[in-house]
Amino acid sequence: FILIDSQQTQSIQHLASKMVYLDYNATTPLADEVIQAITHSLSVAWGNPSSCHDIGTKANHVIKEARQHVASMIGAKATDIIFTSGGTEGNNWILQTAVQHYQKAFEAKIKSIGDMDVKRNKPHFITSNIEHDSIKLVLEHFKDQEIADVTFLPVSKSSGAVHVEDVVAAVTPSTVMISIMLANNETGVIQPISDIGRRIKSINRQRGDNQRILLHTDAAQAIGKIGVNVEDLGVDYLTIVGHKFYGPRIGAVYVLNPGTSTPLYPLFFGGGQERNLRPGTENTPMIAGLGKAAELVHINLDLYSSKMQEVRDYLEEKLESCFGDSVCFNGRFKDSQRLPNTCNVSFIGKSAMPGHEILSQVPSIQASVGAACHAQDRPSHILLAIGISDFVARRALRISVGRETTKQDIDAAVQDLQKLFNKT
Numbered sequence: 247f248i249l250i251d252s253q254q255t256q257s258i259q260h261l262a263s264k265m266v267y268l269d270y271n272a273t274t275p276l277a278d279e280v281i282q283a284i285t286h287s288l289s290v291a292w293g294n295p296s297s298c299h300d301i302g303t304k305a306n307h308v309i310k311e312a313r314q315h316v317a318s319m320i321g322a323k324a325t326d327i328i329f330t331s332g333g334t335e336g337n338n339w340i341l342q343t344a345v346q347h348y349q350k351a352f353e354a355k356i357k358s359i360g361d362m363d364v365k366r367n368k369p370h371f372i373t374s375n376i377e378h379d380s381i382k383l384v385l386e387h388f389k390d391q392e393i394a395d396v397t398f399l400p401v402s403k404s405s406g407a408v409h410v411e412d413v414v415a416a417v418t419p420s421t422v423m424i425s426i427m428l429a430n431n432e433t434g435v436i437q438p439i440s441d442i443g444r445r446i447k448s449i450n451r452q453r454g455d456n457q458r459i460l461l462h463t464d465a466a467q468a469i470g471k472i473g474v475n476v477e478d479l480g481v482d483y484l485t486i487v488g489h490k491f492y493g494p495r496i497g498a499v500y501v502l503n504p505g506t507s508t509p510l511y512p513l514f515f516g517g518g519q520e521r522n523l524r525p526g527t528e529n530t531p532m533i534a535g536l537g538k539a540a541e542l543v544h545i546n547l548d549l550y551s552s553k554m555q556e557v558r559d560y561l562e563e564k565l566e567s568c569f570g571d572s573v574c575f576n577g578r579f580k581d582s583q584r585l586p587n588t589c590n591v592s593f594i595g596k597s598a599m600p601g602h603e604i605l606s607q608v609p610s611i612q613a614s615v616g617a618a619c620h621a622q623d624r625p626s627h628i629l630l631a632i633g634i635s636d637f638v639a640r641r642a643l644r645i646s647v648g649r650e651t652t653k654q655d656i657d658a659a660v661q662d663l664q665k666l667f668n669k670t
C-alpha cells in the first residue's frame with residue numbers, strides 16, 4: 247500500500263485536470279504550416295540571400311515571397327515591409343527615427359523662425375497610458391533624458407480607449423509623432439486609430455510636408471484577430487509581431503515609402519540588407535515562417551476571428567452563469583470594440599483572492615493576470631488606468647483564447663475554477 251496525503255491527492259487531481267492554455271495574447275504556438283515552411287527553408291534556402299549564385303537566389307526568393315505575404319496581410323506594398331527581430335525592435339526603431347527626423351526637419355523650421363535655442367524645442371510625442379513597455383519605457387527614457395517631451399494621454403474610463411479629441415488637443419508645433427497601440431494586450435480594447443489618422447491628415451495639410459505629424463500604431467495584438475489595413479488606418483508606421491499570430495519570434499515594420507516620403511533611419515549599420523535600412527544577414531527560415539503565418543491570416547482571418555469570438559463569448563457566458571455577481575469583466579465597454587479573443591475578468595466574491603493565487607491553485611489553467619512581461623503579483627497598471635479599483639484589479643485574470651480553443655476547454659477551465667471557489 248502507498249499512503250498519500252491530501253496534498254498529494256490534490257496535486258494528482260490537478261495533474262488529472264487537462265491543462266488548458268488560455269494565454270494566447272502572451273504568445274501563440276507555431277501553426278503546423280509555419281513549422282513546415284521554416285523546416286523546408288532550413289533545408290533548401292540556407293544560402294546567403296545576398297549571394298548571386300543559385301543557393302543565394304533561392305533564399306532571396308523565399309524572403310521576397312514572405313515579404314509579399316506580410317504586405318498583403320495588411321494591405322501594403324511589399325517595399326513597405328522591413329523585417330526585424332520582433333516588436334520591441336520595431337517599436338524602438340520607429341520612435342528613434344522620429345527623434346532623428348525632428349532633428350533634421352524641425353530644426354530647420356525652428357531656425358527659420360529665429361529661435362536659436364534649439365535645445366528648448368525638443369520633439370514632442372503623443373501616446374496613451376496603456377501602451378506596451380516597448381513604447382512606454384522608450385518614451386519615458388526620452389522624457390527623463392530630455393530627448394523629447396511626451397504626452398501620455400489617459401484613456402477614457404468609460405471606453406478604455408483614447409479620445410480622438412484629446413489626441414488633437416495635445417498637438418503642439420513640436421509634435422513629431424503620435425504612437426498609440428491598435429488594441430490593448432490586457433483588455434483587448436481597440437483604439438480609434440482610423441479616426442486619429444483622418445484628423446491628423448487634415449492637421450498635416452496646414453503643417454507642410456516636412457513638419458507633418460507621423461502616425462504609428464503597434465498592431466502586435468490586433469493582427470490575426472481583427473482586420474488590419476494600413477490605408478484604412480492612415481498610419482505611416484505599423485509594428486508587426488509574428489509570435490502573436492502563430493508565427494515565429496521575429497517581426498516586421500510597415501513604413502509607407504521608407505526613407506523617401508516617410509523617414510526611416512537605421513538603428514545600426516553593416517551590410518546592405520533591407521536596402522541599408524536594417525542590416526544583418528537575413529534570418530531566412532524565420533522570415534519564411536512569418537510569411538506563411540501572414541498568408542494564413544490573409545486567407546482565414548474571418549474564420550479565425552469568428553471562432554475565437556464564439557469561444558470567448560461562451561467563456562464569459564459560462565463565468566456569468568456559474569459565478570453571477572462574484573465576477574466582473576474589465577474591458578467590456580458599450581462605447582468601444584475589443585479583440586474577439588480576450589477576456590479580462592475579476593473574481594470579487596466572498597472567497598476572492600488575488601489573480602496570481604487563483605492561477606497557482608488551478609495549474610490546469612495556463613493564463614495570466616496581465617502582460618507576461620509584467621510582475622504578476624501586483625495590480626495591472628493598465629486596469630488601474632481604465633478606472634478599475636485596486637481591489638478588483640488585484641483579482642483579475644487575463645484569459646485569451648486561441649484558434650484551437652474549444653468549448654470543452656472552457657468547460658474544463660470553468661469547472662476547475664468552480665472547484666477552487668467551492669472549496670474555499
Ligand SMILES: O=C(O)CC[SeH]
Nearest residue numbers: 271272431617618619
Ligand atoms: O503578455 C502580453 O500581454 C504580451 C507579452 Se509582454
